[in-house]
Amino acid sequence: SAHGPSSSQSKRPHVNGSGPSTPHSAKFKAVQEQRAQLPIAKGREALIEEIRKNDVTILLGETGSGKTTQVPQYILESGLARNGMIAVTQPRKVAATSLAQRVAVEQNVSLGDLVGYAVRFDEKSSTETRIKYLTDGMIVRELMSDPLLSHYSVVIVDEAHERTLRTDLLIANLKTIQAKRNPKSDAKGKGNADASNPLKIVIMSATLDAEKFSRFYHNAKILYVKGRQHPVKIYHSAESQLDYTDAAMRTFFQIHTDQPPGDVLIFLPGQEDIESLQKSIELYARQLPRDKPEVLTCTMFAAQEHSQNNKAFAPTPPNTRKCILATNIAETSITIPGIKYVIDTGKCKEKQYLARTAGGGFDTLLTRDITKSSAMQRAGRAGREGAGVCFRLYTEDAFNNMAVAGEPEILRCSLTASILNLKCLGQNLEELDLMDKPDLETISSALKTLWLLGAIDNNQKLTAAGRQMALFPLEPQYACAVVASKEYGCTSEVLDIVSILSASSKLFVDISDQRDAVTETRRKFKHSSGDHLTVLNAVRAYREIAAAENKHARREWCRKHFLNERTFLEARDIREQLVVTCTKIGIDVNASAKDNDEPVIRSLGHGLAGNSALLQPDGTYKQTMGQTIVKVHPGSTLADKKVPAIIYDDLMYTNQIYARGVSAIPKSFFLTHALLNQKKA
Ligand code: ADP
Numbered sequence: 239s240a241h242g243p244s245s246s247q248s249k250r251p252h253v254n255g256s257g258p259s260t261p262h263s264a265k266f267k268a269v270q271e272q273r274a275q276l277p278i279a280k281g282r283e284a285l286i287e288e289i290r291k292n293d294v295t296i297l298l299g300e301t302g303s304g305k306t307t308q309v310p311q312y313i314l315e316s317g318l319a320r321n322g323m324i325a326v327t328q329p330r331k332v333a334a335t336s337l338a339q340r341v342a343v344e345q346n347v348s349l350g351d352l353v354g355y356a357v358r359f360d361e362k363s364s365t366e367t368r369i370k371y372l373t374d375g376m377i378v379r380e381l382m383s384d385p386l387l388s389h390y391s392v393v394i395v396d397e398a399h400e401r402t403l404r405t406d407l408l409i410a411n412l413k414t415i416q417a418k419r420n421p422k423s424d425a426k427g428k429g430n431a432d433a434s435n436p437l438k439i440v441i442m443s444a445t446l447d448a449e450k451f452s453r454f455y456h457n458a459k460i461l462y463v464k465g466r467q468h469p470v471k472i473y474h475s476a477e478s479q480l481d482y483t484d485a486a487m488r489t490f491f492q493i494h495t496d497q498p499p500g501d502v503l504i505f506l507p508g509q510e511d512i513e514s515l516q517k518s519i520e521l522y523a524r525q526l527p528r529d530k531p532e533v534l535t536c537t538m539f540a541a542q543e544h545s546q547n548n549k550a551f552a553p554t555p556p557n558t559r560k561c562i563l564a565t566n567i568a569e570t571s572i573t574i575p576g577i578k579y580v581i582d583t584g585k586c587k588e589k590q591y592l593a594r595t596a597g598g599g600f601d602t603l604l605t606r607d608i609t610k611s612s613a614m615q616r617a618g619r620a621g622r623e624g625a626g627v628c629f630r631l632y633t634e635d636a637f638n639n640m641a642v643a644g645e646p647e648i649l650r651c652s653l654t655a656s657i658l659n660l661k662c663l664g665q666n667l668e669e670l671d672l673m674d675k676p677d678l679e680t681i682s683s684a685l686k687t688l689w690l691l692g693a694i695d696n697n698q699k700l701t702a703a704g705r706q707m708a709l710f711p712l713e714p715q716y717a718c719a720v721v722a723s724k725e726y727g728c729t730s731e732v733l734d735i736v737s738i739l740s741a742s743s744k745l746f747v748d749i750s751d752q753r754d755a756v757t758e759t760r761r762k763f764k765h766s767s768g769d770h771l772t773v774l775n776a777v778r779a780y781r782e783i784a785a786a787e788n789k790h791a792r793r794e795w796c797r798k799h800f801l802n803e804r805t806f807l808e809a810r811d812i813r814e815q816l817v818v819t820c821t822k823i824g825i826d827v828n829a830s831a832k833d834n835d836e837p838v839i840r841s842l843g844h845g846l847a848g849n850s851a852l853l854q855p856d857g858t859y860k861q862t863m864g865q866t867i868v869k870v871h872p873g874s875t876l877a878d879k880k881v882p883a884i885i886y887d888d889l890m891y892t893n894q895i896y897a898r899g900v901s902a903i904p905k906s907f908f909l910t911h912a913l914l915n916q917k918k919a
């Protein structure tokens with residue numbers, strides 16, 4: 239059948255277990271039937287024909303219509319990508335991995351063979367891989383080793399409407415790459431594919447504002463897939479809700495007691511809210527009368543391993559109501575079947591791929607109101623399989639006052655890492671053909687940071703040290719610290735610290751109702767120089783436990799010490815990758831300062847040179863690189879102690895400006911640090 243898997247692909251027999259099922263198993267048949275029923279299946283032939291004819295195709299369609307999972311398979315099965323791989327880019331790591339897994343099931347192969355993925359700190363692909371799901375950040379990094387992306391015949395830019403910084407950089411680069419790879423004369427003919435290695439671009443989006451993409455790509459053709467949207471009844475709350483998790487919980491149990499069967503999807507801003515609401519719901523559900531259906535909760539957020547995410551896709555057991563707690567990942571990237579009710583808190587986290595530090599992208603203070611377009615997407619999730627209901631935990635006025643759509647990330651984000659990566663490609667951001675150009679002030683502040691790190695010289699030319707920093711999948715500040723640690727002979731310690739700070743969740747769990755107990759247990763790890771070496775102490779303690787104890791004891795130890803074990807595990811993987819990069823450029827990863835703290839602080843000081851402040855007579859700190867007065871965050875180990883000079887991971891803006899991830903540093907150090915970095919360069 240047209241929707242079956244192509245027989246020409248390398249499909250080796252597999253043993254059973256969690257791997258693929260035999261081609262004619264019931265499970266395989268069911269999956270193929272599901273594929274054939276997706277809205278996009280009807281347009282398959284027409285779609286392939288358009289992609290064959292055009293260099294650039296823009297595809298719009300309702301969430302859940304089958305764009306992300308089907309289009310790459312159609313292209314593969316049509317033979318359109320004979321010369322290379324098909325890349326499918328995603329703004330989020332968790333979407334890339336779980337979609338790859340789903341498509342591997344549909345193709346009946348093991349993940350990493352025909353279908354693979356690549357995200358920061360994690361890759362599953364092989365020489366056999368033909369469809370590769372990857373984050374937009376990963377493909378931008380691939381440009382460094384393969385400037386024409388010659389491994390790919392087709393690049394599908396998915397979720398383009400999100401306009402992440404990396405997606406924008408990719409879109410700009412694809413345009414120039416295509417100009418080079420696709421011969422201009424009769425480029426539309428079918429025959430030219432064998433002569434050279436032309437590139438096809440497919441831009442996919444769930445929202446309908448595609449004109450801008452089309453104009454950017456020389457008026458590229460726009461195609462629409464009609465989705466199956468059933469009516470969704472929307473209720474707004476009568477007054478604004480101060481505590482949205484509490485409001486969400488009450489709304490959920492109202493639905494559970496009053497409304498007919500159907501699963502519930504709750505949109506929350508981040509992991510912490512998700513986990514706390516999950517606990518409350520489970521606790522309360524246990525007290526319900528026995529005749530009520532069971533409540534089954536599952537969660538979905540960026541930092542969660544995909545085995546956990548998969549639970550949301552499993553069929554809901556009989557006499558049970560499933561309650562899925564998710565971030566905006568469930569808005570357009572991932573469609574969960576069976577949803578009849580949506581509870582929308584109206585909040586999301588400001589995405590900060592670049593400014594991600596100790597607090598992670600999950601800091602509550604980065605929570606903001608969603609846009610109208612998000613609110614509409616969220617409501618739409620309730621109407622995928624039948625009429626649904628959406629409960630908005632905000633007033634109709636609040637909805638009317640929401641911004642129509644978000645601003646592209648490139649206009650509101652630090653550009654330091656991107657400018658560094660572009661420099662490695664010999665590109666200047668100012669000269670790129672971008673859909674939206676950032677203002678010069680943001681660019682010059684990024685250049686200033688790169689100069690301070692010694693990554694560029696006085697003429698804005700990339701230095702040897704800068705080239706090394708760019709090899710690390712880290713914030714340039716931390717990459718700089720790793721590079722600097724070579725000289726100080728403490729790479730082992732710096733890697734320990736930097737991998738924790740680069741993980742997607744915080745190490746220290748905040749449990750506000752047990753604050754005293756938390757403070758008491760944390761005292762064990764507390765280091766007098768501040769938060770960075772406190773992190774190191776925790777890592778060392780965990781390593782000892784991990785060597786001596788079993789999995790269960792380890793988990794228990796973390797729980798008792800209010801430490802997030804997931805952060806340790808993720809940091810371990812991150813560290814492994816950093817070790818590979820260090821080894822490649824001749825940095826001895828075993829070099830250790832033993833119990834001498836100063837070299838570690840100095841290495842970090844090289845990286846955090848721009849994040850430093852000096853003590854003022856009035857007891858506050860004033861930035862060395864600016865005029866801003868900062869306070870040490872109350873959660874810091876240095877909160878109650880005055881030291882002459884500090885470095886910090888980041889600033890948090892509330893009614894005050896707080897520095898987080900703070901360490902004391904000798905004042906003499908950074909009066910000369912910039913010169914130090916530049917001299918090395
Ligand atoms: P789009 O990109 O247009 O939003 P997708 O291709 O992501 O659509 O999804 C198509 C369908 O595949 C959805 O209806 C979804 O329910 C289903 N699907 C996606 N991932 C999984 C999974 N892991 N398990 C089961 N079904 C899935």
Ligand code: MG
Nearest residue numbers: 305306570571
């Ligand atoms: Mg999609």
